[in-house]
Amino acid sequence: MLRTFLFTLAALLLSFPAKARETNSTPLVYIVPIKNMIEPALVYVVRRGVDEAVRKNADAIIFEMNTPGGAVNAAKEIIDIIGNTEIPTYTFIEQDAYSAGAIIAMATPNIYMAPGSVIGAATPMMMSPMGGVQDMPDEVQEKMTSAVAAMVRAAAEQGGYDPEMAEAMVRADMEYSVNGTVISKEGRLLTLTNKEAEQRVGEDNTPLLSKGTVKNIDDLLKNIELTGAEKRVLQVTAAEKLARLIASIAPILMMIGLGGLWLEFKTPGIGIFGIAGVTCLLLFFFGHHIAGLSGYEDLILFALGIGLLGLEIFVTPGFGVMGLSGLLLIFISFVSAMSERMPGSWRPIDFSPETFSVPLLKVMIAFIGTFIIAILAGKFLPETKALKSLTLQDVVPDPTEDNSLLDRKGTAHSDLRPGGTALIDGRKIDVVTRGDFIAHQTGIRVVEVHGNRIVVEKIS
Incomplete structure (x- = not known):
């Protein structure tokens, strides 16, 4: 009986993720412009689109x-997102796919191009603060070119194209x-x-890069046998632009x-x-949730951490198991909220150091900064006029006040929080x-x- 129950429970748990996803009577296609x-805000749109599609x-x-292209680091993040979904991905080049755009396109295994469209010219350039192209020393140029060449080869291999062809889009000293x-x-x-x-x-007579010339997306859908599919188009929202700033x-x-x-705990x-x-x-x-990184589970972990810290401070004063557990949960929630995760899942893309290195660095900076703030605040804040007025420390002396209590010693009869x-x-x-x-x-x-009003301090 117990064995049957456990088997049934395991089957239900294993089937839950599949049931959580929708089934569609009409084919569904997500279109991500x-x-x-290409800039970091676009990464959030692509991540959201892929996550929703999953x-x-x-x-x-x-x-x-x-x-015309854009930020190479944003293109790299988009390529990683594309590579971590099992849904078939396509690129429709409406007009131009230069530089970072060409790299992203080659990360998808299916490229279609409109009449008169072009793809290529992916060499890295450094932009000046005024918006023009800035000259770079030869060694810097080679370093950047080498890095982008490796990236474009990897994108081509991901999409199933000739890496040498991809590198020829980056290096002008190559013949193809x-x-x-x-x-x-x-x-x-x-x-x-598009013709080339x-x-x-x-x-095997495979296409060099494009699987065909199509007039528009409807024509593309006809080619891939998804005529009549429901089309959902994503756009950059104001919230996603805010998410970029927050990140x-x-x-x-x-x-x-x-x-x-x-x-607030101290005062x-x-x-x-x-x-x-x-x-x-x-x-x-909020910002990391919009960016497709943070889920509600991260917020729950953080709330639990704050709750444990509150118990440690107000109910069981000291600094023991609950306080350390609370800090650990807060730490984990921050790292998790900034870590790349699998589209449609709470799981990180992988558990390699690269996935968590940047979030860990940011959280460590934040914790160290908070520690410094706490020290400085404890030393200087009580003496500021603003805090004294807020805590009613600047009180007009009462002529009847009993100064005989000044400097007297005693013991706290109750916890002072601060009263x-x-x-x-x-x-x-x-x-x-x-x-x-x-x-x-x-x-x-x-x-x-x-x-x-009698003010006391701890005897050290």
Whole structure:
């Protein structure tokens, strides 16, 4: 009986991911435009498109391309995303696919081109701050060219094309021939028209690059036997542009967020630090969620971590298992939120050091920055006029105040968070700290008296 139950449970768990995906009565095609300059915001669009296509069980993904090129690092990320999906991918070159656009196109195993379209010329260039092309020293030029050549060869191998042809698009000192005919002489970068790209090569008569010339995407769908498919076109949204900004300042958001929460724990009731901290952390998770990196599980891990830290600070003062567990969960949630993951899944692309190295570096910077903020805040913040006014430390002296308590010593009768009670000379008195937490039975000393407001500090 138990064996039958376990077998049934295992079968249900194994079948769950498949049932989570939609089944479509009508063929579904996702169209991802790659238009104008290729830049980091486009990576988010491609990632979102591929992720949605996986979840919706799409039949194909078509990259509709017309671009002069752009950022090579963004192209590399897009190539990795394409390589990690099992859905058939296609590129439709509407007009131009230069530079980074050509590299992305070759990462897909199916290229179709419109009449009069071109692909090629992928040599790296450095742009000046004014927008023009900037000259580079020969050694720098060769270093960049070598790196891009390796990248374009890898993209061609991923798409199933001739790596030598791909490299001829990067290196002008290469000559490239097709069927014994030179189509790119030495000294010129390889650029192919739609007719040149669909030339047949080899004994198996395979296309050089393009599988055919089509007028538009509907014509392409007819060629791949998906006529009448539902087409979903993705666009860059304002949220995805915001995600790009958030990703670039992630360590700063984490520092302000964690620092704000820490200061709120240290000065309960003020609210400003807590609001600033929560806002920055919500922005962090929102931006990475839009970017297709962070899932709700990362936010849940973070919330659990904060909850454990809160218990450690307010319920079981000290710094033990709950506090360390909370910090660990927060650390994991940040790293996970910035790590590349498989489209349609919570899993990282892989568990290699390369997947986590950059997120780990950013989180370490944020934690170190938060530690420095906490030290500086503890030293200087209590003395600032703004905090004194917020915590009611600047009080007009009361002529009836009892200065006889000044410098008297006693013990905390309750936990001071920062308010509570203390025993001084056998009397139970309401006291408050300057924002610090003081545990029950800890020795204290009166440092200020303002009427019925008695300020104490821990005896070191």
